[in-house]
Amino acid sequence: MKAEIVNVGDEILLGQIVNTNATFLSKALVSAGIEPKWITVLADNREAILNGLKIALKRADVVVVTGGLGPTHDDLTKYAAAEFFQSPLKINPDIYEGLKRRFEERGRPMPEVNRNQAEVPTKATILSNPIGTAPGLLFEKDGKLCFILPGVPREMERMTRESVLPILARRFEKKRTCLRFKTLRTTGIFESKLMEVLGDVQKIEQVAKVAFLPHFYGVDVRLTVKSNSDSECEERLKKAEALVRARVERYIYGVDEDTLEQKVAELLFQTKQTVAVAESCTGGLLSHKLTNVPGSSDYFDRAVISYSNRSKIENLGVSPHTLEQFGAVSEETAREMAEGVRKMAGTNWGLSTTGIAGPGGGTAEKPVGLVYIGLSGEEESTVRRFIFTTDRLANKERAAYAALEILRRRLLKFI
Amino acid sequence: MKAEIVNVGDEILLGQIVNTNATFLSKALVSAGIEPKWITVLADNREAILNGLKIALKRADVVVVTGGLGPTHDDLTKYAAAEFFQSPLKINPDIYEGLKRRFEERGRPMPEVNRNQAEVPTKATILSNPIGTAPGLLFEKDGKLCFILPGVPREMERMTRESVLPILARRFEKKRTCLRFKTLRTTGIFESKLMEVLGDVQKIEQVAKVAFLPHFYGVDVRLTVKSNSDSECEERLKKAEALVRARVERYIYGVDEDTLEQKVAELLFQTKQTVAVAESCTGGLLSHKLTNVPGSSDYFDRAVISYSNRSKIENLGVSPHTLEQFGAVSEETAREMAEGVRKMAGTNWGLSTTGIAGPGGGTAEKPVGLVYIGLSGEEESTVRRFIFTTDRLANKERAAYAALEILRRRLLKFI
Numbered sequence: 001m002k003a004e005i006v007n008v009g010d011e012i013l014l015g016q017i018v019n020t021n022a023t024f025l026s027k028a029l030v031s032a033g034i035e036p037k038w039i040t041v042l043a044d045n046r047e048a049i050l051n052g053l054k055i056a057l058k059r060a061d062v063v064v065v066t067g068g069l070g071p072t073h074d075d076l077t078k079y080a081a082a083e084f085f086q087s088p089l090k091i092n093p094d095i096y097e098g099l100k101r102r103f104e105e106r107g108r109p110m111p112e113v114n115r116n117q118a119e120v121p122t123k124a125t126i127l128s129n130p131i132g133t134a135p136g137l138l139f140e141k142d143g144k145l146c147f148i149l150p151g152v153p154r155e156m157e158r159m160t161r162e163s164v165l166p167i168l169a170r171r172f173e174k175k176r177t178c179l180r181f182k183t184l185r186t187t188g189i190f191e192s193k194l195m196e197v198l199g200d201v202q203k204i205e206q207v208a209k210v211a212f213l214p215h216f217y218g219v220d221v222r223l224t225v226k227s228n229s230d231s232e233c234e235e236r237l238k239k240a241e242a243l244v245r246a247r248v249e250r251y252i253y254g255v256d257e258d259t260l261e262q263k264v265a266e267l268l269f270q271t272k273q274t275v276a277v278a279e280s281c282t283g284g285l286l287s288h289k290l291t292n293v294p295g296s297s298d299y300f301d302r303a304v305i306s307y308s309n310r311s312k313i314e315n316l317g318v319s320p321h322t323l324e325q326f327g328a329v330s331e332e333t334a335r336e337m338a339e340g341v342r343k344m345a346g347t348n349w350g351l352s353t354t355g356i357a358g359p360g361g362g363t364a365e366k367p368v369g370l371v372y373i374g375l376s377g378e379e380e381s382t383v384r385r386f387i388f389t390t391d392r393l394a395n396k397e398r399a400a401y402a403a404l405e406i407l408r409r410r411l412l413k414f415i
Numbered sequence: 416m417k418a419e420i421v422n423v424g425d426e427i428l429l430g431q432i433v434n435t436n437a438t439f440l441s442k443a444l445v446s447a448g449i450e451p452k453w454i455t456v457l458a459d460n461r462e463a464i465l466n467g468l469k470i471a472l473k474r475a476d477v478v479v480v481t482g483g484l485g486p487t488h489d490d491l492t493k494y495a496a497a498e499f500f501q502s503p504l505k506i507n508p509d510i511y512e513g514l515k516r517r518f519e520e521r522g523r524p525m526p527e528v529n530r531n532q533a534e535v536p537t538k539a540t541i542l543s544n545p546i547g548t549a550p551g552l553l554f555e556k557d558g559k560l561c562f563i564l565p566g567v568p569r570e571m572e573r574m575t576r577e578s579v580l581p582i583l584a585r586r587f588e589k590k591r592t593c594l595r596f597k598t599l600r601t602t603g604i605f606e607s608k609l610m611e612v613l614g615d616v617q618k619i620e621q622v623a624k625v626a627f628l629p630h631f632y633g634v635d636v637r638l639t640v641k642s643n644s645d646s647e648c649e650e651r652l653k654k655a656e657a658l659v660r661a662r663v664e665r666y667i668y669g670v671d672e673d674t675l676e677q678k679v680a681e682l683l684f685q686t687k688q689t690v691a692v693a694e695s696c697t698g699g700l701l702s703h704k705l706t707n708v709p710g711s712s713d714y715f716d717r718a719v720i721s722y723s724n725r726s727k728i729e730n731l732g733v734s735p736h737t738l739e740q741f742g743a744v745s746e747e748t749a750r751e752m753a754e755g756v757r758k759m760a761g762t763n764w765g766l767s768t769t770g771i772a773g774p775g776g777g778t779a780e781k782p783v784g785l786v787y788i789g790l791s792g793e794e795e796s797t798v799r800r801f802i803f804t805t806d807r808l809a810n811k812e813r814a815a816y817a818a819l820e821i822l823r824r825r826l827l828k829f830i
Contacts, residue, residue: 013451015441016626016637019434022456026430036428037463041437041454048452055470181429192486192526201488211459212487213426216569222426277720283706284699287720291698294774294807302726304719305692305702311717311760315730345726359709387521391546392709394569 001172003029004038004060006052008067008077009151012041021066021156028160032168033177034062035226044068049080053146061144062172064164067151069134071113078121078137081148085139087123095120095135102133124148127163129155136163145171178233180225184244185258186251187218188405194219198247208240216394217401218253218260250414253405260404261289267411268299275407276345277303278316278337280328281355281371286400301345306337316340329354329366331383338374339381349410350376351403355386357395371399375406382415416587418444419453419475421467423482423492424566427456436481436571443575445594447583449477459483464495468561476559477587479579482566484549486528493536493552496563500554502538510535510550517548539563542578544570551578560586593648594641599659600673601666602633603820609634613662623655631809632816633668633675665829668820675819676704682826683714690822691760692718693731693752695743696770696786701815716760721752731755744769746787746798753789754796764825765791766818770801772810786814790821797830 005025012019022039029036037060042052049068056063068077082089096118103110117133120126127136127147132155137148147164149156186194191214195201204210204223213220223240227233245252253263268275277287277300287303290296304315309328312318317340318333326332334354342350355371362368369388374381384406388398409415420440427434437454444451453475457467464483471478483492497504511533518525532548535541542551542562547570552563562579564571601609606629610616613636619625624639638655642648660667669678683690692702692715702718705711719730724743727733732755733748741747749769757765770786777783784803789796799821803813824830 012437013441013454014445015438015443015451018438019454022427023430023433026428028430030429036430037458039428039434039454039456043452051474059466181431183431190526192528195487195528196526211425211489212485214485214567216567222431224425224429279699282703283711283715284694284702284704284718284720287699288697288703288811289699291720291722291772292808292811296698297722300698301723302719302721302730303699304717304730305699305706306717307706307712308716308760314759315717315719344729345723357706389546391569393707396703396707 001034001062001177002037002060003034003062003064004040004056005029005036006056006063006065007039007041007151008044008049008065009041010044010074013043021151021153024153024157025064025066025160028165029062029064030179032165033179034168034172035177035179044074044076046076046080046083049077050084053081053084057141057144057146062168063144063146064160065146065148066156069117069148069150071111071117071133077148078119081124081137081139081146082121085121085123085141085146087121087139089119090122091118092120092126095126099133127159129159130162131155131158138167178225178227178230180233180237182223182237182241183213183256184221184223184241184252185218185254185260186221186248187253187260187401189219189248189251191219194221194248194251198244204240204243207236207243210240217397250409253408260401260408262293264290264404264408264411265293265296265299267408269295271411273349273411274299274301274345274347275349275351276301276341276347278341278350278352279303279305280307280312280337280353281357282353282396282400282403283307283357285396286351286353286403289400289404301347302341304341312337317344327366329356329370329372331372331385334372334374334383335376335381338376338383342376348378349407350374351407352376353399353403355395355399357392358390359392369395371395371402373399373403373406375410377410416449416477417452417475418449418477418479419455419471420444420451421471421478421480422454422456422566423459423464423480424456425459425489428458436566436568439568439572440479440481440575443580444477444479445596447580447587448592448594449583449587450592450594459489459491461491461495461498464492465499468496468499472556472559472561477583478559478561479575480561480563481571484532484551484563484565486532486548492563493534496539496552496554496561497536500536500538500556500561502536502554504534505537506533507535507541510541514548542574544574545577546570546573553582592641592643593645595639595648595652597638597652597656598628598671599636599638599656599667600633600669600671601636601663602668602675602816604634604663604666606634609636609663609666613659619655619658622651622658625655632812665824668823674707675816675823677708679705679819679823679826680708680711680714682823684710686826688764688826689714689716689760689762690764690766691716691756691762693756693765693767694718694720695722695727695752695768696772697768697811697815697818698722698772700811701766701768701818704815704819716762717756719756727752730759732759742781744771744781744785744787746800749787749789749798750791750796753791753798757791763793764822765789766822767791768814768818770810770814772807773805774807784810786810786817788814788818788821790825792825
């Protein structure tokens with residue numbers, strides 16, 4: 001069972017809005033066991049819609065169209081669909097009365113322009129729209145289904161849940177496939193290195209499809225399983241996850257929507273430990289992430305964002321001698337920053353960053369992207385050195401992620 | 416001139432990510448005077464890509480494809496394009512050396528899997544990727560152009576600006592229509608109030624289309640003009656902007672892609688003034704924004720993120736008496752935080768935030784969303800009180816924006 005999502009609307013084509021309707025419909029169709037294979041955005045134009053419908057109904061079993069059902073002159077979807085399915089339009093008295101009542105309830109007469117919303121193709125099944133004026137339509141042709149829904153997200157979402165999904169469930173009960181995903185989120189390892197450590201991906205692929213999704217802060221490994229049986233689906237997904245975890249467990253900080261800061265927070269909550277932060281090159285981003293988690297005041301005591309050397313000396317107790325001899329971006333300074341903030345705050349951990357975020361300020365010896373991350377604990381302090389990129393914002397993000405990951409691994413006693 | 420955007424990626428089809436690449440490309444193409452008429456999302460599948468290219472190159476003059484250029488086994492776009500354009504693949508020694516160097520600079524050998532990224536179709540023009548490993552490609556056929564770019568947004572965006580748009584400008588100078596937008600960005604004023612202050616929008620609409628785009632941190636006013644003449648386009652846009660500015664100038668912090676922190680930074684750079692920050696509820700976000708601007712060490716000295724009361728006393732000199740009598744979330748504490756950090760750092764300005772970010776921690780007297788923002792200068796200190804929402808992350812964002820806007824208006828002597 002293949003599906004195509006068709007979104008009609010110039011505002012999407014011009015980049016004025018992001019096509020979140022497609023994202024919602026994708027998830028809805030996947031949950032119904034029907035795979036979206038194409039998403040197409042079309043202009044508010046009769047010919048474009050006709051051609052789009054032609055292509056979609058040729059290649060897909062289920063087509064879901066959104067948008068262009070309103071009452072104005074550039075709402076053309078219904079007319080194009082009527083033409084495509086060769087179905088004349090006729091005023092539907094029930095819809096007409098419903099519209100009139102809707103406006104009366106709001107204490108005003110129905111504008112003439114809305115009258116045409118009661119006009120529907122005679123061959124279509126009407127899908128009621130409980131919160132808007134444009135009804136949805138369902139056409140059937142050669143065993144294929146074509147749903148047409150309004151583009152207003154709230155109306156489209158509700159009608160998908162209340163009409164489209166139940167109809168699909170009834171119609172395709174036997175043909176539907178179970179499609180399940182799980183995303184294993186890693187950080188601190190490059191995509192290519194991750195693939196190397198994972199080894200023979202083909203072995204995992206016998207059980208589940210494997211995709212690597214690199215973000216600049218880490219690589220997600222997405223497992224996808226497709227099967228006719230729900231139980232087999234679950235079982236294979238579990239097996240694939242176990243295969244991946246057996247090899248790269250230490251790099252996996254969470255699954256699906258988990259964030260690294262959440263996982264660090266959970267570890268700190270569980271063990272009732274606390275952290276203080278001394279940031280230079282990350283400029284507040286590390287603290288921002290750590291305080292995004294509700295309840296973070298339980299583990300986060302304070303941070304000093306020490307951009308100036310004076311602040312490193314005054315607020316963190318970094319020795320002027322260290323700054324002079326090794327510079328602000330050095331292993332020694334990172335160590336003293338982490339130790340200083342831990343001591344001052346009286347926390348279990350002190351975490352520090354110092355580096356050259358860029359784009360300026362680099363030298364041959366200390367290039368843009370050079371970052372030291374210090375972690376001071378009760379037993380010892382460690383500093384790690386990184387070379388990131390030449391992009392300021394990416395460097396801040398990467399350094400903040402690296403710092404969180406170092407703390408996570410230490411809390412798990414991986415390092 | 417008609418364009419089609421083709422995004423390759425199962426993760427979009429499955430609803431795992433929102434297709435923001437299409438939105439970026441739509442805007443970019445429109446800015447180049449070429450109207451996107453179709454957006455198509457295709458599966459990571461050879462046949463799907465081949466068919467998608469066939470349809471796109473039949474109906475559009477310019478096709479921009481993104482995604483599927485990485486080094487892994489499900490990156491198939493390059494191979495499908497080579498097949499479609501009947502162009503054999505060959506290792507490009509320059510790209511190969513560049514890749515090797517890229518890895519060497521990071522102190523590690525190039526993984527074998529990356530080798531195939533140096534393999535390019537011989538008929539394609541190479542578009543360099545300054546921040547990633549996958550080069551872009553440009554194919555030409557029957558006077559039509561087909562750009563192929565990586566799916567990583569940062570890489571795709573940079574290559575669009577640096578390669579795609581200049582090439583389009585050279586090739587299609589005469590065929591394009593002028594479609595111009597300008598976004599006037601406001602903050603610190605509600606949409607309804609903004610419309611009220613703007614008054615008769617119809618008057619502006621005689622010159623340009625006006626749209627209000629509310630974000631949770633402010634309202635953008637977008638002006639759109641379409642014309643066959645570049646000069647008329649520019650003139651009408653200027654006129655519309657002047658009409659808006661005449662009424663709401665003080666709320667407009669910038670245009671188009673400007674950020675509030677950039678504008679604040681410009682004012683600080685120009686006047687050689689400095690700022691230090693004391694954050695509580697914003698948890699580092701305000702400092703993060705202030706340090707996102709290259710060269711920010713010229714004006715940003717330090718920040719203290721004082722989550723604990725002890726930190727407010729120790730690092731900022733807030734009086735224990737104030738904390739006890741008025742609480743950490745109070746006008747008095749906000750004032751002492753701003754004054755304390757300014758004094759300690761010896762900067763021109765001290766900016767502070769204290770509030771209840773939520774979701775927990777609210778009381779009847781001090782609800783979630785209550786935020787005080789303090790600004791201390793050489794002459795006086797002021798504190799403003801806000802009530803934002805119940806959402807933690809939105810509260811952090813809104814409070815950080817409000818703090819930046821207060822500083823901006825003070826620097827401009829509006830307040």
